Amino acid sequence: MELRPYQSEAKQAIREEWSKGVKRTLLVLPTGCGKTIVFCKLIEDQVSQGDRCLILAHRGELLSQAADKMRKATGLECAVEKAEDSAEDSFYRVTVGSVQTLMRQKRLDRFSSDHYQVIIVDEAHHVLADSYQRIFDHFPNAKVLGVTATPDRGDMRNLGQFFDSLAFDYTLPKAIKEGYLAPIKALTIPLKLDLTGVSMQSGDFKLSEVSSALDPFLEQIADEMVEHCKGRKTVVFLPLVATSQKMRSLLETRGFRAAEVNGSSKDRDEVLQDFEHGKYDILCNSMLLTEGWDCPSVDCIVCLRPTKVRSLYCQIVGRGTRILEDKDHLLLLDFLWHSEKHELCRPAYLIAESEEVARKATKNLEGAAGAAFDLEEAIEKAEADCVSDREEALAKRLAEMRNRKRKLVDPLQFEMSIESEDLANYVPAFGWEMAPPSAAQRSSLERLGIMPDEIENAGKAKKILDRLDKRRAEGLTTPKQIRCLERYGFKHVGTWAFDDAKKLIDRVAANRWRVPPGITPCEFNPHMINQ
Structure with missing residues (x-):
């Protein structure tokens, strides 16, 4: 199998991390972007160097998929460490465990503690x-790669406790723009579902209480699905088996060919195959299909399991993002869950x-309920709105600082001036960054013209210092020129060149530190200096 460009980049980035002595590194690829093929090809290289490799997963389906992909992509067979199967005496150099x-x-x-030189962790969140930590403790010298589909910063903060670096991160928007995943259209349904009485369990909404809160609305939801899901291949995620089965029945009475699967379904494989082959057009499940199941023809997702865990939400939506001929987008139905106490994952968070x-x-999107909007376009508009809000906040902040005669540039002013979204949106992930x-x-920032008191963590400080070094090498303006x-x-x-800013400052100085005649600052183009 030939790797896609981003997969080759990911593989090379992982090898570079390991070569630098970073033993535990992380790969983030969205669902459907082939993380399994990346680590299979990586393992192929390691085996050729004589290493033994262990692939860890928490579900049998993931182990089977990894072994199957390994065989197809590299020709390597895998030993199995599961239940009565053991890799103890196997001559295969790859184990799925x-x-x-x-x-x-x-x-x-x-x-032995050195039996495996490489450990791959599938679904690394x-x-x-x-259970995982016991295994790592037993093989302390093994290089570790974690692979996950979630871009969640909450997860990243936690994963930073174990992993030392993020080797490669391929984002969902980039995968969509480059044609490797289907575009997503979000349709907000103006049906308000009340979660205010639902309690929390293990960091998320308690499923039994979610089911009780959801039950009175199932009829209305089914009616909405008649309007929006006809002619689509739809997967519905629900909190409990009983709710899933009830939803299936309601959809059948409305003319859908609906099926339901759960952990106890004896005919689960048959139902999934029938759904894939078109016997059913709607498949209900109680959170069974979040991992280890692929059906590229799915073009509609209905999430009736509200969650505040972004990794789970991404897995749910990821069941419908794979590309297929004649599939131009994924429709994501979004209901208005009302909760006063907890922040819910919604389509925009993807x-x-x-x-x-x-x-x-x-x-x-809530303000435009009832109409489907391309999620990327919605995000672009929101980003523009946020920039406008930030500029307004910056103007207010600068007005408050006007009489303080500071010689340093506020970091927010610097970020806004250089139009840097990555600095503005920076969130620390690893321990040292926090x-x-x-x-x-602090001393370097102040020397270079940035106010250090407004920078909260070492990661942001390093990012700004690195950017200042890069800007100096590229001949761009300094913070002091920006402030002036x-x-x-x-x-x-x-965004100006250093020399252009210097020439204008010289003109202002020559005019007794006033704007020269004929120049309107808010409309000024630096290229006008040489005209």
Whole structure:
């Protein structure tokens, strides 16, 4: 199998991390972008160097898929460490292992601490569980790669406790733009479902109470699906088996060919195949199909399991993002869950790069309930709205600072001036990034013209210092030039060349520190300097 460009980049980035001595690194690829093929090809290279490799997963389906993909992509066969199957005496250099089996001390004791040189963790957002940690402790010198589809910053903060770096991150918006995943259209249904009385369990909404809150609305939801899901291949995610079965019955009475699967379904494989082949047009499930199941023809997702866990939400929606001929988009039905106590994952959270943009886009989509909107376009509008809000906040902040005679540039002014979304949306992920800026960082920032008091963590400080170094090498404006000229009303001086800013400052100085005649600061183009 030939790797896609981003898959080749990911593989190379992982190898570079390991070559630098970073033993535990992370790969983030959206659902449907082929993370399995990436680590299979990586393992192929490691095996050719004589390494033994272990692929860890928490579900049998994931192990079977990994072994099957390994065989097809590389020709390598895999030993199995699961239940009665053991890799102890196998001559295969690749093992697929069940976490639930291998975590047991008796199973671990069969292997020396250096038996595996590489460990791959599929669905790595589970990696902090004690079961995984026991295995890592037993093989302390193995290089570890975690692969996951979630871009959730909450998860990243947690994963940063174990992984030392993020080797490669391919985002959902980029995958859609480059044609590797289907565009997503979000349709907000103006049906308000009340979750205010639902309690929390293990960090998310308690399923039994969600089911009770959802039950009175199932008839209305089914009616909405008649209007929006006809002619589509739809998967519905519900909180409990009983709710899933009831929903299936309601849809059948409305003319749909509906099926239902759950963990106890004896004919599950048959039903899934029938759905894929077109015997059914709607498939209801009680959170069974979030991992380890692919059906590219799915073009509509209905999530009736509200969640605040972004990784789970991404897995649900990911069942419909795979591309297929004649499939031009995925329709995502979004109901108005009402909750006063907890923040819910909504469609905008799938591709927004910040909480601020996600909130703004969600509010905009709710205001246009009843119409389907391309999610990327919704995010672009929200980003523009947020920039406008930030500029307004910056103007207010600068007005408050006007009389304080500071010689340093506020970091927010710097970010806005250079039009840097990555700085504005930065969130620390790894432990060292969350620490306060060091004394050396604060000193360097102040020397270079940035106010250090407004920077909360070492990660943001490093990112700004790196950007200043890069800007200096590219001959762009300094923070002091930005502060000087924007004080006179010039816009986005951070995008100018150093020499252009210097020439204008010289002209202002020659005019007794007043804007020269014929120049309107808010409309000024730096190329006018040489005219």
